[in-house]
Amino acid sequence: xxxxxxxxxxxxxxxxxxxxxxxxxxxxxxxxxxxxxxxxxxxxxxxxxxxxxxxxxxxxxxxxxxxxxxxxxxxxxxxxxxxxxxxxxxxxxxxxxxxxxxxxxxxxxxxxxxxxxxxxxxxxxxxxxxxxxxxxxxxxxxxxxxxxxxxxxxxxxxxxxxxxxxxxxxxxxxxxxxxxxxxxxxxxxxxxxxxxxxxxxxxxxxxxxxxxxxxxxxxxxxxxxxxxxxxxxxxxxxxxxxxxxxxxxxxxxxxxxxxxxxxxxxxxxxxxxxxx
Amino acid sequence: xxxxxxxxxxxxxxxxxxxxxxxxxxxxxxxxxxxxxxxxxxxxxxxxxxxxxxxxxxxxxxxxxxxxxxxxxxxxxxxxxxxxxxxx
Numbered sequence: 001x002x003x004x005x006x007x008x009x010x011x012x013x014x015x016x017x018x019x020x021x022x023x024x025x026x027x028x029x030x031x032x033x034x035x036x037x038x039x040x041x042x043x044x045x046x047x048x049x050x051x052x053x054x055x056x057x058x059x060x061x062x063x064x065x066x067x068x069x070x071x072x073x074x075x076x077x078x079x080x081x082x083x084x085x086x087x088x089x090x091x092x093x094x095x096x097x098x099x100x101x102x103x104x105x106x107x108x109x110x111x112x113x114x115x116x117x118x119x120x121x122x123x124x125x126x127x128x129x130x131x132x133x134x135x136x137x138x139x140x141x142x143x144x145x146x147x148x149x150x151x152x153x154x155x156x157x158x159x160x161x162x163x164x165x166x167x168x169x170x171x172x173x174x175x176x177x178x179x180x181x182x183x184x185x186x187x188x189x190x191x192x193x194x195x196x197x198x199x200x201x202x203x204x205x206x207x208x209x210x211x212x213x214x215x216x217x218x219x220x221x222x223x224x225x226x227x228x229x230x231x232x233x234x235x236x237x238x239x240x241x242x243x244x245x246x247x248x249x250x251x252x253x254x255x256x257x258x259x260x261x262x263x264x265x266x267x268x269x270x271x272x273x274x275x276x
Numbered sequence: 277x278x279x280x281x282x283x284x285x286x287x288x289x290x291x292x293x294x295x296x297x298x299x300x301x302x303x304x305x306x307x308x309x310x311x312x313x314x315x316x317x318x319x320x321x322x323x324x325x326x327x328x329x330x331x332x333x334x335x336x337x338x339x340x341x342x343x344x345x346x347x348x349x350x351x352x353x354x355x356x357x358x359x360x361x362x363x364x
Binding site: 012013014017041042045046048049050052053054 | 284342345356
């Protein structure tokens with residue numbers, strides 16, 4: 001599972017061909033907002049040739065497709081390649097319509113649903129439960145344009161959408177992915193800590209410089225991993241779901257949390273050592 | 277007036293392809309990289325043109341250090357635009 005999802009404009013060769021050096025866990029090649037309407041055709045041609053000849057390895061690949069008349073052209077272009085899609089302005093009806101399109105193209109894509117309209121928040125459970133959907137992404141800039149909220153460091157305007165989206169994703173057992181922070185560095189650390197504290201699985205990045213901070217903040221800390229390892233070892237040796245460790249009571253939810261943390265670390269390729 | 281289309285840009289690692297209707301096919305490459313690479317680009321463009329079947333066209337490629345995939349993609353996009361603009 002990915003921690004960082006880096007947007008790469010699909011019509012910029014220097015970004016495409018360097019995409020795999022930015023150390024993001026997932027790349028989202030953007031055919032939508034990063035490409036002006038008169039450049040869509042050349043962006044599709046460039047992305048197809050790039051995937052033919054320079055497909056990055058060892059990283060999850062997505063394409064943010066357009067949600068309008070260009071959607072089918074986008075899907076046709078990327079159909080031959082091992083990529084999945086980010087669907088902007090996702091609504092339950094739009095996701096339902098994908099089924100017909102996928103049949104016509106004889107190609108099924110997995111979908112990350114970009115939630116960026118107020119109405120989508122009132123059908124999140126339906127979107128999250130769709131069998132094609134692997135995750136929900138919060139798109140805060142467009143959302144706040146509609147709600148009138150402000151994208152600020154205190155994050156107040158995003159508290160409800162962030163929590164609602166994360167809970168819907170968790171209930172459906174799919175990924176929750178937070179919105180990118182709109183500035184390259186200023187305020188980024190604070191924003192990422194909030195993302196991690198809310199329990200999100202990953203976060204989007206709009207600049208390669210944001211990736212290392214996201215990866216670090218979204219990974220379990222060595223101290224937390226060491227403690228989780230000790231909890232699991234003691235649980236396995238004592239065969240009870242209620243015991244004390246370092247003066248703290250450990251019960252079933254704590255054991256489960258420790259197990260999830262260790263699983264998460266394994267997914268990120270982190271080493272879990274005895275020495276912390 | 278001769279039909280003319282462009283694709284790409286003059287940004288680093290990109291190229292700007294200009295196609296113009298002409299009496300015969302010709303390829304002009306201006307590149308910021310070594311002269312030896314100019315011949316490679318010309319050959320790449322002629323091969324892509326051959327595959328497209330488009331003839332009687334002047335290709336002007338202003339290369340800013342583009343890799344092969346970019347040259348081919350920009351030329352393919354330009355050729356598609358050229359075909360779309362065919363009023364005959």
